[in-house]
Amino acid sequence: MKRLFVFIFTLGCFYLNCAASxxxxxxxxxxxxxxxxxxxxxxxxxxxxxxxxxxxxxxxxxxxxxxxxxxxxxxxxxxxxxxxxxxxxxxxxxxxxxxxxxxxxxxxxxxxxxxxxxxxxxxxxxxxxxxxxxxxxxxxxxxxxxxxxxxxxxxxxxxxxxxxxxxxxxxxxxxxxxxxxxxxxxxxxxxxxxxxxxxxxxxxxxxxxxxxxxxxxxxxxxxxxxxxxxxxxxxxxxxxxxxxxxxxxxxxxxxxxxxxxxxxxxxxxxxxxxxxxxxxxxxxxxxxxxxxxxxxxxxxxxxxxxxxxLASARPVLAKVKPSSVRPSPDGKRVVVTAHGDVFTAPLKDGPVRNLTQTPAAHERDASWSPDGKHIAYLSDATGEFELYIRPQDGSGEPVQLTTGATTYYALPRWSPDSKKLLWTDREQRLRTIDIETKTITLVAHNPDYVIRQYAWSPDSALIAWTHQTRGALSRIKIFNTADGSTTDATDGWYAANSPAFSDDGQWLLFASARNFNPVYSDTEWNHAYKNMERIYMIALSKETKSPLAPRSDEVGLSGTGDSPVGSKNTADTAMPSDAATPSTDKSSAPPKPHGRVARATKSAPPPPNSIPTVSPRASSRSPSNPRTTPTSAWSATASSTNAAPAAPSWATAAGKDSAPRKKHAPSSPPTI
Missing domain, CATH: 2.120.10.60 (Tricorn protease N-terminal domain)
Structure with a gap:
């Protein structure tokens, strides 16, 4: 593979130097x-x-x-x-x-x-x-x-x-x-x-x-x-x-x-x-x-x-550094931009193709459509950088999608359905263009900073991006392509960046600096906060179950139809809000635990009334409440230093009577 890449780039350099000679x-x-x-x-x-x-x-x-x-x-x-x-x-x-x-x-x-x-x-x-x-x-x-x-x-x-x-x-x-x-x-x-x-x-x-x-x-x-x-x-x-x-x-x-x-x-x-x-x-x-x-x-x-x-302008074989390398959807080829041209190269067998062959123009930021049919890229063939697509096999002519550019375009990204492209520019806009109709839609305009981080949802319905504001912390916003609405996925209390959707489209993942663990100096009475950033996730629907809901291994009783010994109770793997309410029937209540009571963990999720969700899709909102902004987010890491401790088993187990326990547990467990 390494020798293949060297061949690609030396070929491109040879071609360009021939034209420059x-x-x-x-x-x-x-x-x-x-x-x-x-x-x-x-x-x-x-x-x-x-x-x-x-x-x-x-x-x-x-x-x-x-x-x-x-x-x-x-x-x-x-x-x-x-x-x-x-x-x-x-x-x-x-x-x-x-x-x-x-x-x-x-x-x-x-x-x-x-x-x-x-x-x-x-x-x-x-x-x-x-x-x-x-x-x-x-x-x-x-x-x-x-x-x-x-x-x-x-x-x-x-x-x-x-x-x-x-x-x-x-x-x-x-x-x-x-x-x-x-x-x-x-x-x-x-x-x-x-x-x-x-x-x-x-x-x-x-x-x-x-x-x-x-x-x-x-x-x-x-x-x-x-x-x-x-x-x-x-x-x-x-x-x-x-x-x-x-x-x-x-x-x-x-x-x-x-x-x-x-x-x-x-x-x-x-x-x-x-x-x-x-x-x-x-x-x-x-x-x-x-x-x-x-x-x-x-x-x-x-x-x-x-x-x-002009010996420096003579054709030569030279190693050059590519400006971008991206794989095809099936991984059998890569699209490469080097020395202002767009190439595709096979993983193993087949020819290297120079798709553009335009020594008088500069092509960059090439990417493969998810359906594998087209290559999108930026070219300044008209004097300003415009957005183009062309068949990936080099069989057809390029199609210019945008015209009349007045600023510098960058970072085009295909929608997963291969029907749209999303890109940013130096006028600090984020826009989409429909490949078939060439209709351009403004997703966002940031008067303070260029929008550099953005992502599509798997169904091409949502766009998430990092919105930076002068004098404030960055936050994640979500745009709904169906109705043109915008939702704040995070608030401004903590800096958030790098949004990405889960493969099933149910979660929005992002990085955020909200982990506060001060480290004190050995020589001065100062402290610093290091390694504050973690990966967090937000459910995009209230019906989405938490992957971090509490789990508990319970002992099943033979002959009663309970789960086998050592199996996980399926009710315990549900969301806290979906957990079954303890029955008042003594015969159906679980037996009191024997021996030492299990210790509470530190990584339990927040209580049901604070489950973070955001509903950017039109079908999940009512006209009276078009936006739902979560107040917190679950950490996707194994543990979180800010998570509330789970209640110990003795505080939630049914007692002699069927009355629910008080909200606050005693300071120490009862003697068993």
């Missing part, structure tokens, strides 16, 4: 990143390596070919040297080389970080930020001194590779020097690698000017939006990127007039990772490199093409 048109190379300019040339990163081209564009020439990636090139003040971040020796370090190319020289030696990746939200370590204008020193951001990955330090190193010196600020992100190097403009927080859009929280960047001589600090943006990538130009103006207009655009700040102006007005894609020279600045936009003339403040794209062998 086709070169983009010569004048339309995209994904050009982290540009820098000396007003004569532009250096940028493409496919993890550095390339250079003239400011008028053309065919780019490769500068690096080392292992790992080379990123964030920055020209020296005279434009003759190029500092950058690379991984020649394993670690991510700062290097310098001649601007036209040459052997790189390593300048920094730092510890390896656990989180040091270009795709990480913190970004890589030791990112080159800028050069000083009056000295051959390079300033970079380092994260290896702090255990907190949110904190970066601004360090400076010269071309001799001396010990780095920290700038006199406690932390920092992107930074730039004033023309005379007496001041810096910098971000105190760094969020440039995050994918949050239009963020307005406490981690939003501002741009601050710090006087290296006096220590004076000034906030020059003071805006709730993201303001980052400061660039101090020779004209003494500070250029930067801001999200205050929705899309990230270029702005300029005049320190003398203390005025800010907008320079670009993009509405489609953001301005990313700009860098400045003496006469112009360059930046990313829509995968291309654009150049803005500082004198005219006009921008234009730079026509750049890459003509290389």
């Amino acid at each position: 086709a070169q983009t048109p010569a004048n339309d190379t995209r994904l050009l990143r982290f540009p820098a300019t000396n007003d004569t040339d532009i250096t940028f990163s493409y496919a993890g390596q550095l390339y250079t081209v003239g400011v008028k564009g053309g065919v780019a020439r490769r500068l690096t070919s080392g292992p790992g990636y080379a990123i964030f090139p920055r020209y020296s003040a005279d434009g003759k040297q190029l500092a950058f971040t690379a991984q020649y020796d394993g670690n991510t370090e700062v290097y310098v080389m001649p601007a036209n190319g040459g052997a790189p020289k390593r300048l920094t030696y730092s510890a390896t970080l656990g989180r040091d990746d270009l795709a990480d939200r913190m970004g890589p370590d030791n990112i080159v930020m800028t050069w000083r204008n009056t000295a051959d020193e390079i300033t970079y951001r380092s994260r290896w001194r702090s255990w907190d990955p949110f904190i970066g330090h601004l360090m400076s190193v010269n071309l001799d590779g001396n010990l780095p010196v920290q700038l006199p600020v406690p932390r920092g992100g992107f930074v730039t020097y004033s023309p005379d190097d007496t001041k810096i403009a910098y971000n105190r927080v760094f969020r440039e690698f995050r994918t949050w859009k239009n963020y307005r929280g406490g981690m939003a960047d501002d741009i601050w000017i710090y006087d290296l001589k006096t220590g004076a600090l000034e906030n020059i943006t003071n805006n709730p939006a993201q303001d980052l990538f400061p660039m101090w130009a020779p004209n003494n103006r500070i250029y930067f990127v801001s999200e205050r207009t929705g899309r990230a655009n270029l702005f300029v700040y005049d320190p003398a007039k203390k005025q800010t102006r907008q320079l670009t007005d993009y509405t489609d894609y953001d301005v990313k990772f700009p860098s400045i020279g003496k006469k112009s600045l360059v930046y990313e936009h829509a995968g291309q490199i654009w150049r803005l003339n500082l004198a005219t403040e006009k921008s234009a794209p730079v026509d750049i093409s890459i003509r290389e062998d």
